[in-house]
Amino acid sequence: MNGKLYGVGLGPGDPSLMTVRAVEVIAEADVVAYHSARHKRSIARSIAERHLRADHIEEPLVYPVTTETTDHPGGYRGAMEDFYTEASARLAAHLDAGRTVAVLAEGDPLFYGSYMHMHKRLADRYDTEVIPGVTSVSAAAARLGTPLAEGEEVLTILPGTLPEEELAARLATTDAAVVMKLGRTFPKVRRAFEQAGKLGRARYVERATMEQERTARLADVDADSVPYFAVAMLPSQVDAGRAVPDAGEVTVVGTGPAGPLWLTPESRGALADADDLVGYTTYLERVPVRPGQARHGSDNRVEAERAEFALQLARRGRRVAVVSGGDPGVFAMATAVLEVASQPEYHDVPVRVLPGVTAANAAAARVGAPLGHDYATISLSDRLKPWEIVEERLRAAASADLVLALYNPGSRSRTWQVGRARDLLLEYRDPRTPVVVARDVGGPEERVSIVRLGELDPAVVDMRTVLLVGSSQTVAVARGDGETIVWTPRRYPDA
Structure with a gap:
């Protein structure tokens, strides 16, 4: 009958922090194994030393290398792999002989520990029990x-x-x-x-x-x-207080088109470290509430006032994150903040802009690669520029055969712009040109469809929608699984 294998967690170092079960298992074991460097001194053995018996069979598992170089043909990894194979074979011989084997491990056996290499090689062949230990953490x-x-x-x-x-x-x-x-x-x-x-x-x-x-x-x-x-x-930030910076700053943070999955690590860190969050209320709701952090939500139409408020907070020594959807530099808050920051009274306030995933990029990824070649990004809103300028830019981009990413295509108060833009583009594009209609990408109401330019219905478009209009080279292909993908070749004809 085979023996039993134990992985014994010894805790972080103080022998008094060993568990009662760890002491029991060591006492019952026939074989006590422990890892050590080539100097043969084992921290694990020193922790458990008072519980070792004279009749214990000790198996020192001596690493061939630790941090030094090796001439093993497989390098460091090869040397260690051979060591673990040989060490597990030694323990298996004891187990086959019916002996109980306790492998000592500092901390917890399955938490960055050497025992796990024995466990992976032996636990499927022998009765095994792991005794958890207090971790160094x-x-x-x-x-x-x-x-x-x-x-x-x-x-x-x-x-x-x-x-x-x-x-x-x-x-x-x-x-x-x-x-x-x-x-x-x-x-x-x-x-x-x-x-x-x-x-x-x-x-x-x-x-x-x-x-x-x-x-x-x-x-x-x-x-x-x-x-x-x-x-x-x-350590925890709760009740720890926030360090007072030498000077305040404003960081304009792009949150991407939806929730946390779209945040970059840098943006996530800036949001966590801020004293104040300033932004359109809908975007602020995407950011987790943190103790000690002030939140200042406002309407979407007061960008200049929001920017000035953020800069005023920073002048008082606050770290301010201005929250923006998508990428803050694409029809969003970065321009508003930088415009106000250019005024002389705010020249000494540091301002950073952190990028985010754009709505166009998010929509494109949902269907394939419609932005795979040259493209232009145009806002259809005529609230901040005359419609004549919008039309002029649409004609220029369409005549250049660029793929178009159309932002702010419509709202409750702007219902005719999409139809006018469609009719204008039909002067330059085939009615069968693929158009991606993407609403709330990444959000709970996501809806993405592919239609032909001639069939684009303005009624399905609102402020939360982005349109990607293909060029003469853009292709829509129905695949075997029924999914349609859209892509624009990187190579132009005759190139």
Whole structure:
């Protein structure tokens, strides 16, 4: 009869934080296995040492490499793969002999632990039980005495081995975070916190619950002193207070055409870090409510007033995010903010514009690639420019055989513009030209259809609709699954 395999979580380092079940399993085991570097010193063994018996069979699983180079033909990964295969075979021999095997693991066995490599190779062949342990994340939060995540905050756990830009992007988008596996990765981890604008709030915990434990502000830590067993933490923002910036700023944030799935990491971070959110109420409703953050909603027709209000808040030292749908630079709030910011009294207020997914890009993606070649973007609204200018631009773009993305095609007070634009385009385009009619893309009332230009019905178009009118080269193809795709070739005839 085969023996049983146990993955035993030992907790973060203090032997008194081992669970009762972990102690029981070690006491009952015939074989105790633990990983170590080539110096043979095992942290896992030292934690469990008081519970080891003289008659325990010990199996040190000694890594062939840790951070150094290797001449293995498969490189580091190849050397480690061979090691895990050989180590699991050694444990399997004990299990086949009917012995109970306890594999010791610092923290929790299935949380960034070495035990999992044994588990994946053996658990499908032998009776197995995993004993959870207190993680270094929990221990570090306890040592800081600061809530790690509260309420609806999102906690992100990251390995410091990720590329710097990836770390910065993920830190920018989360409420709370823990970055593990520091040591040699510390300099880039610190830079990533700084790039994400979170360095001032970040904390550092080294060897939590062990004798050499150390805590500090992340910004104050000397990179040369950081061991592998350390974490960088971004604790909960709830009740923590917001750092007072040296000067306020305005960030115009594009939220994309709909909800959170369309937000870029940079935009998500700017919204999370703002003291004040300013915007059209409908767009503000897409942004999660955060403790300590003020929200200033207004009507969609007061863009200049909204921009000036945001800049005035920034002059008082507030970090302000002006929320804009789609991309803020495409018929949206960036122009309004920059126009007011150009006035002398606001020249000293920093202003940033963060891009977002445009309605045209979102609509195009739903049907294929109608914007695959040159295209023009035109607003059909004549509220801010004469209709004669709209017609002039439509004729110029149509005569140049450009695909057209038509914004603001109609509203309750503007009902004739779509019909007039259709008739004008028919002077230049075949009535069979594909037109994508996309309403509320990404939203709960999304409706996307493909019609012919000659059959375009103005009654189905409103302010939440964008129209993509094909060029002479745009193709609509019905595929075998019944779906119609639209695309515009990148190569022009005779090119």
